[in-house]
Amino acid sequence: MSKPTVRPSRPFFSSGPCAKRPGWSLSGLDQALLGRSHRAPEGRARLREVITRSKDVLGIPSDWRVGIVPASDTGAVEMILWALAGERGIDVLSFESFSGTWAQDLRDVLKIEDLRVLDAPYGELPDLTKVDWTRDVILTWNGTTSGVCIPDASAIPAEHEGLVICDATSAAFAMDLPWDRLDIVTWSWQKALGGEAAHGMVALSPRAAARLAQPSPRPLPKIFRLANKKGLIEAIFEGDTINTPSMLCVEDALDGLRWAEQIGGLPALKARSQQNLAAVTKWIATADWVSFLSAKEETRSSTSICLKITAPWFESLSAEAKGKAVKHLTGLVAKEGAGYDLASYRDAPAGLRIWGGATVETADIEALLPWLDWAHEQTRAEFSA
Incomplete structure (x- = not known):
């Protein structure tokens, strides 16, 4: 697939410290x-x-x-x-x-x-x-x-x-x-x-x-x-x-x-986080290489959105190779300035983690996702060769 052209305005998806609020300076x-x-x-x-x-x-x-x-x-x-x-x-x-x-x-x-x-x-x-x-x-x-x-x-x-x-x-x-x-x-x-x-x-x-x-x-x-x-x-x-x-x-x-307080308190914060989860959910419904780590919809987090790579090429790798593949994939996205700190936690199964708390704009998550698709294709080609 071709490289995306739209990048997130704020490509910060770390799960801690997390993205600053919109408009922060x-x-x-x-x-x-x-x-x-x-x-x-x-x-x-x-x-x-x-x-x-x-x-x-x-x-x-x-x-x-x-x-x-x-x-x-x-x-x-x-x-x-x-x-x-x-x-x-x-x-x-x-x-x-x-x-x-x-x-x-x-x-x-x-x-x-x-x-x-x-x-x-x-x-x-x-x-x-x-x-x-x-x-x-x-x-x-x-x-x-x-x-x-x-x-x-x-x-x-x-x-x-x-x-x-x-x-x-x-x-x-x-x-x-x-x-x-x-x-x-x-x-x-x-x-x-x-x-x-x-x-x-x-x-x-x-x-x-x-x-x-x-x-x-x-x-x-x-x-x-x-x-x-x-x-x-x-x-x-x-x-x-x-x-x-x-x-x-x-x-x-x-x-x-x-x-x-200015945006409406806890109800507004919750709504923003849920919108971020909804954007990822919509993307996963059409992606053929990734899914939620949590199989049950009712237990899926809207803040620490953890994903597992389910593509056959990835599943065939050793645990060590999976870690290297995730590092390669997330490194490609970071090098393009399209998303930072996207790898799963060091003790968790090798995969991806996107912070979806209220300080993250849904538009930035929507802009990130095509870059993950692109980076996956590049990584698959590299590790399947």
């Missing part, structure tokens, strides 16, 4: 509180604004606490695991790279004895009917590296004895989260709002806050401490961060939140 950060302390009244006000705007956009209940924590979503999840794991039995859903990491840490690092790992291969969800909701449950709402998401809240009982701890980093600001059925939710700025890395956020229900106020089962490093001898450190949930945040990143997070 450095001038939007001109008011960043640089050279000032984050503990000054103005610094705390900026941090508190991130918290309040996040609660408003996401529809977090008023009695929940929300705080900014170190080390992105990974840090947020780890601090919760270290602070809580072991008080009661734990069920953890493991179906992609990061949820697999939470399971491994609980088993091999924290050495939780009463642990059940409910796993599934890439492209599938574990059997949710086997979850014991009397235990603490750790789940990832959207598998960033597998393109599989929990379809709805029906599997989670409204009343449950344990805490439901939800890693929502690639779901927040793009999908509905059932706040009435969750207890702890974590995310980062670098995903669906296109913010900068290294900062995480954690939201606590009243039940979770009460648990965290109790002594931890183990000693905690400073950056993991949400509580002290007096109980929960309430100042953290008013913008008094554990460690020093980047005020430049804070300003960028505020820029993304204000944009989300």
Whole structure:
């Protein structure tokens, strides 16, 4: 096939850090509180604004606490695991790279004895009917590296004895989260709002806050401490961060939140992401070499859109050769300036991953897809020779 002539206006499809919002420029950060302390009244006000705007956009209940924590979503999840794991039995859903990491840490690092790992291969969800909701449950709402998401809240009982701890980093600001059925939710700025890395956020229900106020089962490093001898450190949930945040990143997070509000909040963000998934779905219906990694339509992610190459020439390759073929294919697209960071995650099956969050324009995805077809033909010829 001939080389396409139309390129995406913004060829940025990385799943983290993700594309900036449409119209973003450095001038939007001109008011960043640089050279000032984050503990000054103005610094705390900026941090508190991130918290309040996040609660408003996401529809977090008023009695929940929300705080900014170190080390992105990974840090947020780890601090919760270290602070809580072991008080009661734990069920953890493991179906992609990061949820697999939470399971491994609980088993091999924290050495939780009463642990059940409910796993599934890439492209599938574990059997949710086997979850014991009397235990603490750790789940990832959207598998960033597998393109599989929990379809709805029906599997989670409204009343449950344990805490439901939800890693929502690639779901927040793009999908509905059932706040009435969750207890702890974590995310980062670098995903669906296109913010900068290294900062995480954690939201606590009243039940979770009460648990965290109790002594931890183990000693905690400073950056993991949400509580002290007096109980929960309430100042953290008013913008008094554990460690020093980047005020430049804070300003960028505020820029993304204000944009989300301007376009219509969470409903508009969800609609934009769904339109991106629809564009890929329409293309796959006519493509004869690629399909979704998730076979079930109801579990397909609209943000981390993960694809597998199904062409016979590709399937005949060894695992090592498949990796090289994907690198070649995505390299061709990148060399043409038509799309960057399109290979699947390093631990996932060799394939493609297109970020479809709300900061990505559907027109850019539509412009990308013919380039993938072209690059596939070039790669097939190279690897079939």
